[in-house]
């Protein structure tokens with residue numbers, strides 16, 4: 001057996017110099033690696049080595065869903081956050097609560113480190129919320145604190161396809177439904193005094209909290225049903241519009257005297273569809289290009305409203321023609337500019353767009369607007385009928401059956417030519433149904449008498465129309481006052 005003597009042992013200096021040369025080589029290898037192998041790849045190599053040597057092969061797969069995808073928000077993260085709010089169990093120990101000033105409800109979400117277990121088609125899934133803070137120096141020397149937020153979704157590797165193909169799309173759909181349910185409708189207008197700015201700051205918005213609904217509207221029941229069916233078909237029509245190669249938009253023209261419910265109907269449509277409203281006052285615009293910028297800044301699933309279309313561009317077109325008989329210059333805001341843009345670019349760059357024009361005088365509209373195919377439905381809102389009266393009596397006074405004065409009122413109402421707004425105003429004068437209905441009866445008699453007097457005096461046909469004309473003019477004056485007020489104050493919602 002060979003024995004080692006002390007003399008055979010390497011001397012301390014040899015050991016030290018060998019160590020120094022190994023350490024030197026290591027440093028050389030590391031600096032070469034640092035220089036030639038990209039940072040991410042080094043991390044990957046390291047984790048693979050660690051995985052290979054240290055951890056047993058796992059049957060679990062972890063999907064990392066980060067908040068940011070580059071500089072934009074990751075849609076899957078946003079959807080997961082909303083979806084997981086519905087999955088919080090009583091066992092959760094820490095939750096986050098928040099509320100934006102204009103929201104109605106609290107938002108409760110999981111806090112960092114919390115886990116949520118979910119099940120989908122027999123697959124067990126574990127969600128974990130990760131939130132890490134990091135400090136970095138900005139170029140000016142101050143410390144910036146940034147938060148990296150992500151979800152980790154852990155499940156058995158064998159379900160990878162089903163999770164990617166079915167579970168995540170399911171989470172996206174669910175979150176879209178939840179968002180839709182909690183959506184606060186907005187009314188967008190041009191102006192600078194609103195709290196929120198939308199569409200690149202061109203539009204200002206307020207919450208649209210209008211109580212109008214279809215069942216509260218006094219209008220011809222058949223027209224109401226046809227409109228509701230039409231809207232229903234429209235929102236379900238994605239595939240249809242694609243198939244026939246048409247832009248997914250729909251146009252409605254609402255016409256009738258002031259106070260017959262045109263604006264209320266638009267609010268009811270918005271509530272029914274859960275669509276925001278963009279209220280466009282053409283009188284405030286100077287030229288077609290300004291209009292274009294505004295229209296492009298409107299969002300999908302919205303209703304673009306242009307009220308009193310007869311009072312805005314159409315007249316200007318005519319004035320121009322009357323003045324010189326030539327086409328207005330391109331820079332001018334024109335009806336044809338508006339229609340071309342609505343038919344063309346604007347409608348094809350968005351989805352689920354509804355456009356509504358209103359007018360008190362359909363007869364004064366430019367034929368271009370009435371041409372078939374331009375507005376898909378023309379809806380006439382008119383004076384209060386017996387049916388309308390009963391609906392208003394049930395809404396305002398809670399009378400669902402009959403009342404001793406109904407017979408008399410029904411005999412008067414259709415001849416009196418009163419608007420639903422006038423009837424509603426009478427019904428609101430007293431909480432006591434008897435007194436309110438007596439007041440309405442007197443009002444209807446007075447209206448009928450006024451008409452009869454005019455007839456009995458043998459005034460010409462044109463003059464018979466005078467009270468009606470007066471009514472329209474009064475209505476327009478009211479509207480003007482309302483609009484003038486609105487410009488300076490925050491009364492916009494009351495108009496709707």
Ligand SMILES: Nc1ncnc2c1ncn2[C@@H]1O[C@H](COP(=O)(O)OP(=O)(O)OP(=O)(O)O)[C@@H](O)[C@H]1O
Nearest residue numbers: 217218257258259260261262263264420421424479
């Ligand atoms: N058809 C209706 N059904 C129920 N309420 C109505 C109806 N029409 C009008 N009203 C009541 O009258 C008010 C004014 O109506 P609205 O502003 O909708 O009329 P409009 O047709 O838009 O008038 P304008 O032509 O002056 O803009 C509404 O807030 C509502 O209370």
Ligand SMILES: [Mg+2]
Nearest residue numbers: 262263264307
């Ligand atoms: Mg109106």
